[in-house]
Amino acid sequence: MSARLVPAAGDASGRRPDVPLRITVDGEPVDGAAGQTIAGVLLASGRRTWRSGPSGAPRGVFCGIGACFDCLVTVNGVRDVRACRRRAHDGDAVATQSRGGDAR
Amino acid sequence: MTRIVVLGAGMVGAACARELALAGFAVTVVDRSGPAAGTTAHGEGNVLVSDKGPGPELELAKLSRELWPAILDGDPNADAAEWDPKGGIVVATTAEGAGALTEFAEGQRKAGVTAEEMDVAALAAAEPHLTRDVAKAVRYPEDAQVQPTGAATALLAAAVRAGAELRTGCEALGAVRRGGRITGVRTSAGTIEGDAVVNAAGPWSGEVAKRLGVRLDVRPRRGEVLVTAPMPPTVFHKVYDADYVGAVGSAAEDLQASAVVEATRGGTILLGSSRRRVGFDDRLRPEVLSVIAAKALRLFPMLAGVPVIRAYGGFRPFVPDHLPVIGADPGLDGLWHATGHEGAGIGLSAGTAAVLRDLMLGREPAIDADPFRADRPAVQSEGENL
Amino acid sequence: MSRHVVIVGAGPAGLGAAAGALRAGADVTLVDASEQPGGQYHRMLPDAFAAADPGRLHHGWQGFERLRDHVLRHPRCDWWPESTVWSIERHDEGTPAVHVLRGEADAAGRERRVLQPDALVLAPGAHDRVLPFPGWELPGVYTAGAAQALAKGERLVVGDPVLIAGSGPFLLPVAASLIEAGATVLEVLEANPAATVARGWARRPWELASQAGKAGELAEYAGLLARHRVPYRTGRAVIEARGDGRVEEAVTARLRPDWSVVPGTERTVPVDALCVTHGFSPQLELPVAAGCALARTPGGAFTEVDTDQCTTAPGVYAAGEITGIGGAPAARTEGLLAGWIAGGGDPGAREAGALRRRRDQARAFAARLAAAHPIGAAWPGWLRDETVVCRCEETTYGSLCRAAGDEASGSARAVKLGTRAGLGPCQARVCGPTAAELLSGKVPGANPHHRPIAQPIRLGELASPPTENTPDPDQKESAR
Numbered sequence: 001m002s003a004r005l006v007p008a009a010g011d012a013s014g015r016r017p018d019v020p021l022r023i024t025v026d027g028e029p030v031d032g033a034a035g036q037t038i039a040g041v042l043l044a045s046g047r048r049t050w051r052s053g054p055s056g057a058p059r060g061v062f063c064g065i066g067a068c069f070d071c072l073v074t075v076n077g078v079r080d081v082r083a084c085r086r087r088a089h090d091g092d093a094v095a096t097q098s099r100g101g102d103a104r
Numbered sequence: 105m106t107r108i109v110v111l112g113a114g115m116v117g118a119a120c121a122r123e124l125a126l127a128g129f130a131v132t133v134v135d136r137s138g139p140a141a142g143t144t145a146h147g148e149g150n151v152l153v154s155d156k157g158p159g160p161e162l163e164l165a166k167l168s169r170e171l172w173p174a175i176l177d178g179d180p181n182a183d184a185a186e187w188d189p190k191g192g193i194v195v196a197t198t199a200e201g202a203g204a205l206t207e208f209a210e211g212q213r214k215a216g217v218t219a220e221e222m223d224v225a226a227l228a229a230a231e232p233h234l235t236r237d238v239a240k241a242v243r244y245p246e247d248a249q250v251q252p253t254g255a256a257t258a259l260l261a262a263a264v265r266a267g268a269e270l271r272t273g274c275e276a277l278g279a280v281r282r283g284g285r286i287t288g289v290r291t292s293a294g295t296i297e298g299d300a301v302v303n304a305a306g307p308w309s310g311e312v313a314k315r316l317g318v319r320l321d322v323r324p325r326r327g328e329v330l331v332t333a334p335m336p337p338t339v340f341h342k343v344y345d346a347d348y349v350g351a352v353g354s355a356a357e358d359l360q361a362s363a364v365v366e367a368t369r370g371g372t373i374l375l376g377s378s379r380r381r382v383g384f385d386d387r388l389r390p391e392v393l394s395v396i397a398a399k400a401l402r403l404f405p406m407l408a409g410v411p412v413i414r415a416y417g418g419f420r421p422f423v424p425d426h427l428p429v430i431g432a433d434p435g436l437d438g439l440w441h442a443t444g445h446e447g448a449g450i451g452l453s454a455g456t457a458a459v460l461r462d463l464m465l466g467r468e469p470a471i472d473a474d475p476f477r478a479d480r481p482a483v484q485s486e487g488e489n490l
Numbered sequence: 491m492s493r494h495v496v497i498v499g500a501g502p503a504g505l506g507a508a509a510g511a512l513r514a515g516a517d518v519t520l521v522d523a524s525e526q527p528g529g530q531y532h533r534m535l536p537d538a539f540a541a542a543d544p545g546r547l548h549h550g551w552q553g554f555e556r557l558r559d560h561v562l563r564h565p566r567c568d569w570w571p572e573s574t575v576w577s578i579e580r581h582d583e584g585t586p587a588v589h590v591l592r593g594e595a596d597a598a599g600r601e602r603r604v605l606q607p608d609a610l611v612l613a614p615g616a617h618d619r620v621l622p623f624p625g626w627e628l629p630g631v632y633t634a635g636a637a638q639a640l641a642k643g644e645r646l647v648v649g650d651p652v653l654i655a656g657s658g659p660f661l662l663p664v665a666a667s668l669i670e671a672g673a674t675v676l677e678v679l680e681a682n683p684a685a686t687v688a689r690g691w692a693r694r695p696w697e698l699a700s701q702a703g704k705a706g707e708l709a710e711y712a713g714l715l716a717r718h719r720v721p722y723r724t725g726r727a728v729i730e731a732r733g734d735g736r737v738e739e740a741v742t743a744r745l746r747p748d749w750s751v752v753p754g755t756e757r758t759v760p761v762d763a764l765c766v767t768h769g770f771s772p773q774l775e776l777p778v779a780a781g782c783a784l785a786r787t788p789g790g791a792f793t794e795v796d797t798d799q800c801t802t803a804p805g806v807y808a809a810g811e812i813t814g815i816g817g818a819p820a821a822r823t824e825g826l827l828a829g830w831i832a833g834g835g836d837p838g839a840r841e842a843g844a845l846r847r848r849r850d851q852a853r854a855f856a857a858r859l860a861a862a863h864p865i866g867a868a869w870p871g872w873l874r875d876e877t878v879v880c881r882c883e884e885t886t887y888g889s890l891c892r893a894a895g896d897e898a899s900g901s902a903r904a905v906k907l908g909t910r911a912g913l914g915p916c917q918a919r920v921c922g923p924t925a926a927e928l929l930s931g932k933v934p935g936a937n938p939h940h941r942p943i944a945q946p947i948r949l950g951e952l953a954s955p956p957t958e959n960t961p962d963p964d965q966k967e968s969a970r
Binding site for chain 3: 033036044081
């Protein structure tokens with residue numbers, strides 16, 4: 001088992017059934033629920049990694065509250081968006097990013 | 105062996121300590137905080153010939169540009185200095201600016217600087233993300249960049265290897281005099297004796313001079329730089345607008361800003377720069393940063409979506425006539441100055457150290473050092489010593 | 491005209507401050523980067539979830555709801571959600587100006603606004619402090635706060651099974667949240683030995699009585715762990731994470747009281763996710779930018795405040811975790827007091843005295859928790875030469891030590907520029923305290939909290955002038 005969204009049915013918070021949305025990640029469609037952050041959509045879809053550090057090492061979510069900047073993605077062409085702080089919107093085009101060509 | 109006390113472990117102090125130690129002097133470098141912690145750590149690391157018109161400063165810049173590769177060649181810490189002879193591109197975005205730039209470049213060429221006209225295609229190939237709205241562009245292949253703290257600490261380490269001693273956390277308080285000569289420096293950590301003292305305290309060298317009992321009109325001038333998030337390679341040269349030359353040469357107290365855009369090895373882009381006379385007030389002003397951003401976007405509109413993650417400001421040693429001070433103090437035997445480089449001290453440190461060494465050895469320097477004399481009216485005037 | 495108080499942060503401290511300032515008669519602008527108030531402690535579910543019973547996930551929810559509704563519905567309160575403070579501008583005298591970006595998180599083209607209040611209350615809170623260990627940069631290693639925020643804030647379980655490790659009382663609510671959300675929690679590891687924890691808790695038992703709420707909350711979590719047969723082990727820590735491109739196993743080991751590893755006690759545990767915390771780092775860039783002095787304590791640097799929550803900067807007050815890690819009840823009480831004073835309330839009022847007493851009791855309780863969960867000095871023993879210390883720039887422990895040992899590079903700023911530690915996008919939020927600790931005594935210190943650009947601002951936003959404020963201060967802007 002891995003990261004997952006708690007099923008709406010039986011959720012103690014009494015939340016309503018999920019309102020589906022779809023984003024793309026590097027062109028590939030990924031389904032999520034309205035209200036999730038982009039990090040939440042990516043994690044629940046089984047992804048853990050969507051950025052590479054300067055050496056190319058894989059990175060994903062670390063602090064989850066916008067302090068560590070590990071989860072940066074490009075959203076609709078805008079670089080360096082913290083996936084843990086940004087709500088996903090239906091149709092968002094998310095692209096993974098790296099420093100690319102960095103000499104280090 | 106002649107003992108020399110160098111006050112200041114920034115870029116200029118480090119370069120001087122290295123040359124003097126290699127020349128056989130017993131050097132002690134003194135800094136009230138740590139190495140490369142002040143002005144050196146708050147600048148861009150320019151090694152430029154492009155921003156200087158014909159005259160003594162350009163001669164010093166050319167000498168420095170020639171010396172830098174030799175200084176770093178074979179140095180075990182050269183990598184940390186991040187020497188990058190990337191070249192500079194100066195662009196004018198207005199017809200008026202284009203005229204001034206043409207004339208300026210022509211004068212530099214006569215003084216021996218390589219200044220190549222660029223056509224639209226060459227400019228687009230060299231800087232694909234630069235605005236197409238350019239009236240004129242000139243390439244200066246001799247312009248280079250270093251990582252300033254890396255360069256300063258590499259030169260300090262070389263000085264130490266040549267026998268220099270480094271004393272940090274040690275603040276100069278006053279001169280020890282004997283028979284009209286300086287024979288040592290009283291510091292917060294006791295007296296350090298020396299046969300000669302070099303004032304390389306950058307923007308604080310006016311204050312240091314005062315403490316040593318002499319007058320030197322060097323004042324702080326504030327400069328700010330923005331740093332973007334790391335990016336894939338986007339900017340390939342040191343690119344600046346032709347206004348930069350005007351801002352460097354200006355003495356105005358209010359804000360002067362012009363765009364200087366360049367990438368670092370770490371992937372960040374540095375955006376400069378401003379010049380303000382505000383004493384040692386270290387507050388960053390959002391509206392100053394805003395002006396820097398607007399000017400940089402005029403050159404690189406595609407950077408509008410790039411986040412700024414840091415800004416830093418530093419104090420540059422400003423002299424009213426815009427020339428460094430390199431030479432003997434006119435009033436106190438044994439005291440020398442190597443300061444007043446404003447925003448160019450990183451690049452000019454190499455030549456400054458060579459000239460100072462020659463003057464202290466009684467040799468003829470490689471360039472005419474007369475214009476840098478410490479007894480000239482511009483630095484001995486009654487201006488306020490901050 | 492009444493005083494205008496700007497409050498940064500709408501967690502327990504900020505909401506408390508808003509209530510205090512409103513009670514004192516002030517006009518309040520409450521600014522928070524999130525879409526919802528509550529901060530990390532009462533992190534709310536998104537509106538889109540339309541949760542009927544959100545309080546089931548929280549402690550003290552009713553009290554929070556009352557406070558939130560009182561503040562947000564108050565005619566003198568202007569609520570600015572999704573508003574990020576990127577700079578604080580000090581003047582020669584008077585209260586500093588607050589520079590704000592309004593709009594979706596990290597969007598391009600957010601609106602620039604400048605607030606010039608009569609008084610400023612800073613309540614930005616804290617985030618997890620995580621000490622480095624080999625492999626901590628692998629995906630699947632989370633801060634405990636991340637696991638908590640995702641579970642409480644959007645009903646996401648970060649992995650299954652999960653191991654929770656580190657130090658401090660926060661391990662318990664995180665375990666509780668993960669269990670509630672249906673994850674298997676393998677074990678909860680507290681690095682400090684049982685004796686240290688017990689000594690901290692048992693000291694001055696009379697103080698516990700006044701903090702029955704908080705102590706009861708922790709006891710409840712402990713009960714939940716027991717019911718789900720989740721072991722809580724003391725004197726044991728995760729000293730390494732391993733895996734190929736993601737965490738696959740954690741290496742745990744017994745620790746001595748100074749957190750040095752007892753050789754031969756290593757154990758390998760297969761995990762899907764690893765959640766780690768070693769305490770909290772206060773977010774000090776705003777108080778530093780505002781010119782507030784910091785108080786150095788054994789637990790780290792915090793904003794220095796007097797008995798009325800006044801900082802050393804004119805017109806600036808501080809409340810909550812930036813004045814010392816104290817938890818939600820302490821933060822709320824400090825906020826109430828800070829807001830009351832900032833709003834022009836009488837410091838001699840009876841309620842103010844009662845707030846000071848309650849705050850002091852809450853603080854004493856926090857001090858007890860801190861004493862029960864110190865960071866052991868021998869933790870760098872876990873590190874290897876190649877262990878990443880600065881996650882952004884991948885600066886290793888070895889390169890930091892070498893730079894610090896080199897006489898010529900011996901200033902904190904030179905080490906930073908030379909190794910790039912702390913120069914990446916997080917601006918030393920994560921590695922700053924750690925690097926400062928590793929370098930302490932070796933190089934002259936720098937302030938790891940100096941971030942004059944407090945949050946990233948895009949160049950296009952910075953280049954555009956701020957929107958002028960509405961001329962009529964009674965004209966509220968928030969749409970509710």
